[in-house]
Amino acid sequence: MPVTPGANRDPMKDVKAAALAAFLAFALAGCSSDLVVAEGTPSDLTEVVQTAMDEIQEAMPSRAGCLQGVTVTHDRELGRRAEYRPDAGTVVLRVPATAADLAFSLAHEVAHHLEVSCPGHEEMRPAFLVAQGFDVEQPWFEGDSWAATPSEQYATAVAQLVTGHSDRQRRLMISDEALLVVERWAAGDATGLSPMGSDG
Numbered sequence: 001m002p003v004t005p006g007a008n009r010d011p012m013k014d015v016k017a018a019a020l021a022a023f024l025a026f027a028l029a030g031c032s033s034d035l036v037v038a039e040g041t042p043s044d045l046t047e048v049v050q051t052a053m054d055e056i057q058e059a060m061p062s063r064a065g066c067l068q069g070v071t072v073t074h075d076r077e078l079g080r081r082a083e084y085r086p087d088a089g090t091v092v093l094r095v096p097a098t099a100a101d102l103a104f105s106l107a108h109e110v111a112h113h114l115e116v117s118c119p120g121h122e123e124m125r126p127a128f129l130v131a132q133g134f135d136v137e138q139p140w141f142e143g144d145s146w147a148a149t150p151s152e153q154y155a156t157a158v159a160q161l162v163t164g165h166s167d168r169q170r171r172l173m174i175s176d177e178a179l180l181v182v183e184r185w186a187a188g189d190a191t192g193l194s195p196m197g198s199d200g
Helices: 011-029 043-059 061-067 099-117 121-131 150-163 176-186
Strands: 071-075 082-085 090-094
Touching (some): 043 061, 043 099, 082 099, 090 099, 121 176
16 A cells, blocks of 8 residues: 555544654664654654664664664655665655555665765675676666666665565566675675675
């Protein structure tokens, strides 16, 4: 069922909903990721974000520190499903959407946050490139299309690792080897992070 913030809201429940949203935002702000849910985010969307962030932290135990400074907000008029705004460290989710799609989009955009917030991120990239069939020298943020850009394939791999399923709206193949690279990096395991076929 799509999460439509504010839809069919009972006016008598506004105070309780506001209190719940404030409580959840406070609880999230105090968690290890220091996640901030933007003021005015409806309680139903806040709950989806909280659950998704718990799953992200569980899937990426050694990268919790890199999740600091993320703010999540929403926009009904956004021209894409979601986007990451690095200057503000903000993930914007388009609503309405299903909880499953919102969770996948959030994990995908948080992966982009990790690209700029995790000092050791670049060490993982060569192995991921090779596992996805790229040349090891392929520029990470460049590609002939969105789907052919390593950065986007990596973010999709992170979302797939976190949610346990592939993207329901885009057909983008992530190899088992690439998923393993991301999983090991997320766990802080350097095993297999050297490009396959290299001497290192």
